[in-house]
Amino acid sequence: MTGTAVGLHRVLEPGGVLPQAARRLDTDPRIRPDEVRVRVERLNLDAASYRQLHTAHGGDPDAIRREVLEIIEARGKMHNPVTGSGGMLVGVVDEAGPDSPLGLKPGDRIATLVSLTLTPLAVDDGLARWDGRSEQIPASGHAILFARSIAAVLPADLPVPLALSVMDVCGAPALTHRVVAGLVASGAPPVVAVLGAAGKSGSLSLAAARRAGAARTIGLVPTEDEERRLTGTGLAERVVRADARDPVAVAAAIGEPAGVTVVCVDVPGCEHGAILATAAGGTVIFFSMATSFPAAALGAEGLAADVTMLIGNGYVPGHAELALDLLRAESGVRSLFTARAGDDSAQ
Amino acid sequence: MTGTAVGLHRVLEPGGVLPQAARRLDTDPRIRPDEVRVRVERLNLDAASYRQLHTAHGGDPDAIRREVLEIIEARGKMHNPVTGSGGMLVGVVDEAGPDSPLGLKPGDRIATLVSLTLTPLAVDDGLARWDGRSEQIPASGHAILFARSIAAVLPADLPVPLALSVMDVCGAPALTHRVVAGLVASGAPPVVAVLGAAGKSGSLSLAAARRAGAARTIGLVPTEDEERRLTGTGLAERVVRADARDPVAVAAAIGEPAGVTVVCVDVPGCEHGAILATAAGGTVIFFSMATSFPAAALGAEGLAADVTMLIGNGYVPGHAELALDLLRAESGVRSLFTARAGDDSAQ
Secondary structure, three states, rough: OOOHHHHHHEEOOOOOOOOHHHEEEEOOOOOOOOOOEEEEEEEEOOHHHHHHHHHHOOOOOHHHHHHHHHHHHHHHOOOOOOOOOOOEEEEEEEEEEOOOOOOOOOEEEEEEOOOOOOOOOEEOOOOOOOOOOOOOEEEEEEEEEEOOOOEEOOOOOHHHHHHHHOOOOOOHHHHHHHHHHHHHHOOOOOOEEEOOOOOHHHHHHHHHHHHHHEEEEEEOOOOOOHHHHHHHHHOOOEEOOOOOOOHHHHHHOOOOEEEEEEEEEOOOHHHHHHHHHHEEEEEEEEOOOOHHHHHHHHHHOOOOOOOOEEEEOOOOOHHHHHHHHHHHHHHHHHHHHHHOOOOOOOO | OOOHOOHHHHHHOOOOOOOHHHEEOOOOOOOOOOEEEEEEEEEOOOOOHHHHHHHOOOOHHHHHHHHHHHHHHHOOOOOOOOOOOOEEEEEEEEEEOOOOOOOOOOOOOEEOOOHHOOOEEEEOOOOOOOOOOOOOEEEEEEEEEEOOEEEOOOOOOHHHHHHHHOOOHHHHHHHHHHHHHHHHHHHOOEEEEOOOOOOOOHHHHHHHHHHHHOOEEEEHHHHHHHHHHHHHHHHHHHOEEEEOOOHHHHHHHHHHOOOOOOOOOOOOOOOOHHHHHEEEEEEEEEEOOOHHHHHHHHHHHOOOOOEEEEEEEOOOOOOHHHHHHHHHHHHHHHHHHHHHOOOOOOO
């Protein structure tokens, strides 16, 4: 690993940290031999970030837009300082350095699969075309990819916003698939419970669990409306309803503890319910950026819960392909994604 | 699971959350049939909490003591609101309800192995015997254990402060042992790197990794002094020096990426170094309460790092026994623990 590969040379302050930890990045459009410059078309804020901005500004779309602009200008990246999260972008490759290993060429329409929290980004249109009402932001400007970035060429058979919205959460189904498939291979297909199951990462995780051979899938949702929608898709063998922040209600709704519990609810305070709903020896996968490390660690200890707790890594090789395949194969996933356009109640 | 078993009835506010998430607990000394009341002798703050208090008050011992008292009185538990962490306590069982499953009887001297963040606690001596200069606090008062708590009777062959200090971090060696032993069983003994290796959880994790059959152990420390001390114990095949918050320096010091990286440094910002130092397909175990969930999740994604990231669960069955065994068997561990009395630079 060299510093250039991970973008150290783009860190303006503080010195020595990686781009994700930086307060400010250098957005100079001139690329190094192993970099790629992208003409930005659209930003997709992560759900936790948009929700925080929305709440902080009482839903005022102009105030939300102003703050996003200010963050990008101050930091050289879209890195919400409160949630610590970012999102992703879509654009067209403008110039690819001769030493870039990403295999991209000018004209490719791509989505970045690394977080906006570490992607040098400059916008030049004041986000004027964004109404501030959803996390998908039409935008103009440029972004820089490093050698050790991840970007996927957008599929020709799917609308861009749909593909983007799938790729944004593709780490969740990929890791869920890996964990469940590992248990299936060892002869113990698990019951899989997904919290926030009607959301984007939730519905894909349900589909991934089933494809990997889960013994049974349970989807937990907060509202009657989501219960009806998820039931209609047939993605989960059982659909149950509870507030994911209420541990006792979650455990009661799930019933017999799950072997694998996947947390896709993007609000704080869901750690304890997930732990309580999981069987001894089971696994909890936390995908929500609202997860608190101490709440999970101390919660499991406090409940004397012998569970394996995974930090949902957004990168698993082949994650974008798997998620797009699931969307194509499962009409239920697609219908939830389509119904959710503009709806950001979960990741 | 019933609500009483996990202490829901002791939550004063807000309603419906578990004791760890509560702002305030009920410290009524009258116990329910499945509870145990303990006469407190000593509190042991976790290192991250003591460090935060120490920094916030510029090291002023009286101010530190006052704030700890205020937290306990306001919350009915020692739950540092900034770090979200607590610690543990030692005391003597005063009364055990007839339905308590913990197997304790009046007169047993025990250590609680669940966090102070969820343990109802009242002190009655104003912490007058504490000098405010270390995380071990002589104290008088009472605490309540629930049915689903964990407590261990203190061993007769070890001084109380030493046993306490071992039990406080016993989750780390237990989980390290489990992860390494799993890889050994699958025929792939890993190289294990421990960040913060001369600290309490670090030295025990090194010893646990070796006992579990690690191919090689590497200990990373921040200072020349710790380098010398750790080298003297022989606990690690290699001892290297770097600032754990500097990702590039950490990766360079570790050299060939590790199969398992254990993070025992109790300062923020160590996520990226641990990820960079870990081989593709490897595992990072985060034990520090200073770990940031988004920094880890987005850091791995941003580095395109296909690593499994575990939240260090403080509870693994048999954890106290394993840690005490390691201390007895490894003179190097014991010498580090003894040398560290009063030193809290790492967990």
